[in-house]
Amino acid sequence: MTELLKISHTMHLEWRYGVGASFHEFIAALRARAQILGRRCPGCQRVYLPPRPVCGNCYVELRDWVEVRDTGTVRAFTIVHTPIIDPTTGARRPSPYTMALIQLDGADTTLNHYLEASDPTKLRIGMRVRAVWRAQRMGLLGDISHFTELTDE
């Protein structure tokens, strides 16, 4: 029986993605004012996050900007126990952590983001949450560190 060999390679690559006009506006507002902008479809009236040039349902051009609040409602959640390797760093992400689909007030789509709750047993679909912002904003979705329960409503 032949000895079976494996050939190993490490891949380090960097890409530079053009964001396009819709994201450009979104990023600028996010960084300058911690403001979240969505776009409304003139056909179905849905407000989309992330903002995009065309509604996938109606295939019409989206022009109207709508400010979306940084508070919202949990529509789905899971506590992830299995660690994944962060593709950007190659490092293992600490676990467990909670992911949620959050419908921000004023939006019709949900936002996939981290959720931190003081008591994980209190997590439920329908709970109200608010964004916790980082001190330094880069114009990325990661400018929101995570969401936490909204208590003073």
Place this chain on the structure above:
Amino acid sequence: MRRAAIIGTGQTKHAKAHDDMNQAELVRQAATRALSDAGITFREVDAVVLANMELFEGRALPEMWVGAGAGGYLKPAIKIATGGTSGTSAAIAGYHQCASGLFDIVLVVGWEKHSEGATQTGMAMVDPLWDRNVASGAVGNFALSISQYVAERGVTPAQAAKVAVKARRNAAKNPYAHLQIPDLTVEQVLRSPMLADPVHRLDMCPQSDGACALVYAAQGVAEKLCAQPAWVRAAVTRHDQPYIGDLDRRLVTMRTLRDAARAAYHQVGIVEPRKQIDVAEIYEPVSYAELAWYEALGFCAEGKAGELIDEGVTEMNGELPVNPSGGVLSSNPVGASGVLRVAEAAMQVMGRAGAHQIADARVALATGYGVYAWSDVMILSADT
């Protein structure tokens, strides 16, 4: 369009790792078996369609290096990568090439060698502007939608675990399956480590190395080469919007699968799927998904999927056996998994499924599921 049929299938053993074969050799094993099953040589193949998620193996242009393993030399060959649907997309593309009149005989081969790369990480390399910032891999992503499905439909962890048990028990009758656990219990599934609430390790598919191939022949050719071809009666694809947050209650509505199935049933004249379909090979990467697909495919009324598994309707000896091969829950070489669904459905119709053959299977359904919610549906029949 003329009719086209599957006249041969072949697959490798699916396993945690195949260190004895490189990717081209793995593909060649499946392709050789399919050609042999069809009773032809590679010289009679007019075109080759490959399916592979090249990102998982971090290697560009697999159609060049690995295509040789499918006998692609001096033939038209293309590669398709559409996530989990890669295999069913390739099966549908091969069908189109054959049924359109372009080619008489088309070979389709899908493969994946998860052991060689970083699958979860590959899954996290989604849209860099938005979803990648908060990606949580296939398991976390699925678990999010499952939380909605459970909340609205009230299915229990034990009902999901029954799906996981059924898959591994069926797999024990399939010599090629990766996870074969004939005596698995619901309790063992529920006691296995939690990956992402409510998904336990044994609720989830494995990551496999494996390949699967099938051979299409056009009407006029198929009957000469095969006593009982598996005729393609419908092949439908539906895509959805691009971000996970766009999909309204994904597993509850599952509008791509629902719509694809409706269109496919209409083409074939199926009005009572549970009665008119003899066997189904559906793409269920996680136990809960199979329950959601029962509803989307019209096997039961909305909210009744838990009862369907409780009553044993989808067991091997039930009214509508689902995944007698053990399904994706037992073997998941992603690029091959969709080809496997179609090949296994064809094997049932051709009467070549061996120990997991369903008696008198005349009409078989195969589905693919990919990315956040893309769906493919194919219906194969013993009749033209």
Place this chain on the structure above:
Amino acid sequence: MNDDFVTAGVNLQFHYAAGAAASRFLCALRDEQKIFGARCPECRRVLAPARSFCPRCFVETNEWLEVGPGGTLSAFVAPPFAQLLEPALTLALIRLDGADTAFVHRLGEFDAPMLRRGLRVAPVFAASRQGHILDLAYFKPVEFDNAHSI
């Protein structure tokens, strides 16, 4: 990060199975410093490096034979980007004696003006070998190599 572009990187590891045939080829490089080809039973070509099947005839190769070590340069290129590497890289297609396919590898120990098609070359093996194609470090030009002087 500005408003027009997002940069994103990946940092990943891959481990590719060579398979039985390529493993045997690489072990021979490592342990015996020999280069093996394999003959196709149909087209009779000797494929080097040795592999398990002939991509033209789609049949398994069934005969292993040593090729080279000497060979003839059939093409070479020194791409500008590769001159920034340390050491600089010159790629070559080499027809090893006894082989019917070109072997892709590197050239070393040469003066650029001496490179020409038809030049005789011989392998130089690495001192430390681990079952990798670079166990054969590079090919160097030779005036009279063993393959021809015998």
